[in-house]
Amino acid sequence: LLQQMWNQEKEHLKKFNELMVAYRVRPTVLLPFWNVAGFVLGAGSALLGRKGAMACTVAVEESISDHYNSQIRTLMGEDPEKYKELLQIIKQFRDDEREHHDIGLEHDAEGAPAYAVLKTVIQLGCKAAIYLSERI
Numbered sequence: 001l002l003q004q005m006w007n008q009e010k011e012h013l014k015k016f017n018e019l020m021v022a023y024r025v026r027p028t029v030l031l032p033f034w035n036v037a038g039f040v041l042g043a044g045s046a047l048l049g050r051k052g053a054m055a056c057t058v059a060v061e062e063s064i065s066d067h068y069n070s071q072i073r074t075l076m077g078e079d080p081e082k083y084k085e086l087l088q089i090i091k092q093f094r095d096d097e098r099e100h101h102d103i104g105l106e107h108d109a110e111g112a113p114a115y116a117v118l119k120t121v122i123q124l125g126c127k128a129a130i131y132l133s134e135r136i
Helices: 001-021 032-047 051-080 084-106 115-135
Strands: none
Touching: 001 084, 032 084, 032 115, 051 084, 051 115
16 A cells, blocks of 8 residues: 555655756755755654554645645636646646545544644644645
8 A cells, every 4th residue: 555655755756846947947055955854854753653644645735735726726817728737737636635534534643642633743744845835
């Protein structure tokens, strides 16, 4: 199950790297920091056990799904026909993230220690990362 989710995430990364070249978008300069932060977050939540790892998955995937929805709304407001292919990709990836979110819930994420606090802290971090990455 985890391998399947990991493989999807690697596909997302590969496709977004291709899209950045195609659309001439530079990655955030914070990317090396986010790579380390993501590893620390994943390893840290895994130290809480399976439920902790699933709680992290729920929090992150919900945040990313919300971000994708925001991107979809922006592109729909600009020119849905021009961005038809990009919209399809983002919608598919959003749906993948929602599936990961649901898997986390199905595997006892809410049973993690201090679930509500953990989820809130992780989501605040995700929102901050998105905010900063859009600007730097």
